[in-house]
Amino acid sequence: MTPENGLPGRPARLKDVAELAGVSLKTVTNVVHERRHVKAETRARVKAAIAELGYTPSLVGRQLQSGRSNIVALAVPRIDEPYLGALAHALIMAGERHGYAVFTDETGRSDEHELRAAGGYPGHSIDGVIYSPLAVDPRRMADMSRFTPMVLLGEHLSEGTADYVAIDNEQSARDVVRHLADGGRRRIAYVGGNPSRPSSVGQLRLEGYRAAVRELDLESRDDWLLRCDRYSRESGSAVAEQLLPRIGEIDALVCASDLLAIGAIRTFIEHQVRVPEDVAVIGWDNIIDGRYLSPSLSSVATDLDLLADKTFEALISRIEGNRDPARVYTVAHDIIVRESSRPTSATTEPG
Amino acid sequence: MTPENGLPGRPARLKDVAELAGVSLKTVTNVVHERRHVKAETRARVKAAIAELGYTPSLVGRQLQSGRSNIVALAVPRIDEPYLGALAHALIMAGERHGYAVFTDETGRSDEHELRAAGGYPGHSIDGVIYSPLAVDPRRMADMSRFTPMVLLGEHLSEGTADYVAIDNEQSARDVVRHLADGGRRRIAYVGGNPSRPSSVGQLRLEGYRAAVRELDLESRDDWLLRCDRYSRESGSAVAEQLLPRIGEIDALVCASDLLAIGAIRTFIEHQVRVPEDVAVIGWDNIIDGRYLSPSLSSVATDLDLLADKTFEALISRIEGNRDPARVYTVAHDIIVRESSRPTSATTEPG
DNA sequence: GGAAGCGTTTCTAACGTTAGAAGTTCTAAC
């Protein structure tokens, strides 16, 4: 950026390097790209000129020429949600490993933003999209995404060629219920379903919950199933409020996300409901904050680095032209047991 | 992106629109930019062609031509820290208001990353940088940043033309100490200072703490001042561990960030130290999680939307060529009192 | 001594956009 004379000046171009070194543009490119067929002496002279001018290739120029930007967009509803922040972090790191910069975009404000993401940010020369959709009509989405290299996280689409990377949601819910049953819980409530969106994670996990309740012959009542439209702390609080009259009746609450669980626990404690003594609580996502709550929060964990790597593998394959039907990549999950779901002889233990 | 024939095809260019509408490139540009001197009938024809082809101007082409990208980089150590996520969210929203896209980059991994950010991401055609530096030598930073439009958040640089937007750190610390003293606390510990980095927020807040302790004639001991190199939950736990033998001696802990406070509270509770009965705890940043802890966390809050707007005003002024000496923009702060610093009847004044 | 072949460099067009200069057509005034 700063030429040797120390003045602001605009960035050096290939042409400046060529002139200083007394060679042609192509020769400089050949040096920059470490190609054969450049005399050692010429190469040295060009490299010296590059160093002297502080030359850095303009990615805009390259982009225009190659049609590739090596930038992918990560579209999430809000970057300040703990899980999405952790996801963004993992994807940025993975992107670096795979040679891509990750542009994080927030879609939570409007349908328009979501559709723009689904359409691959026309005009922005984005090579692909990693998309965690929220509200957009899946049919419309699938249509938009047909020609955009795209990987979905969180919510599945039935049509289009957008691959899907996630844990086995149904199985993880079975595992959660089994863990609670192992701890002696018998009357387990669930929050997070939304029948109007059958492929949403909340609904998939509800299916797993139902299956496990059947398999383990646990009690089950329809009014132990609570819906919520957002996986937020506020929703969790609201749900806990509704459940207060049923404490004593239920002995565990499965929350489709840690945020729901955090909101619920806070409200329980405010009303002198003890967690886990009176109600066990468990969530999904294993966000860091869960470890520092009192009681610390049990949760279903994913290896985000692995998830991010698989995401990039799938996305890069699409970017390179793969047009096979959409594929589902499953990442292993793990139940992290902390205080909030311990059997009632609760002992404190960090992390 | 998707031409009317429904085939993938590459995005329509200005030229395609011109050909379909039967006019020249310039006429299409004039229509796109809503310029005068285009017959109403021609305009209509061009607009129809744009709609038919689904044309979106290529920002890369524009960028190359204009030298401007209308993209600014946000450089933070890690996007998955709650405060930085909230900051990123506020800046993305503010960027939209001001006509800029915000590219979030993580610098936490290496000095190299930080320096690249400080240098304005050469080659990336970034118009400006919003920078929350972590570890880089401020002198080197100032040097790198001399010619990059840049606004600093968090840590102040003494040299260069990088503006600085923040709360009045010293005054906020005074306010915190006064709040604790008002609640009857007299023996207040502080964690977050780092004398080797005199302009770091932790050190500035320490100065404010010291001033308030003097003004209010509170007790003060050197071993109530704890250093830490990272404002993390882990550091907070470690600090609390160190303080365990001094519980009963101290009655409050001021933490330079909410993460420190969260780690400290968790460790206190694990060791049956009651918060706020035995020790009051308070932090900075007002991260959302603080509200859902038990006890909920008192904190110094900033209006992030306001901070983000001021940041963009300053940055845009630099992008437009303002070369005045670095300026400091101060944003109001507010003490949010929650459970962790409430006065208790158990708190007695000595003497 | 001339031609073929090799190593190396130069020339040129292209990516998509933009804006100034130049060109064309039309209107209105004398």
Add this chain to the structure above:
DNA sequence: GTTAGAACTTCTAACGTTAGAAACGCTTCC
């Protein structure tokens, strides 16, 4: 009916990079 000037359109070069085609100079072989 001519012409000035307005209204509108076309032409062209430029932004920085890249790669294929073409050109250059040198060596080697017959």
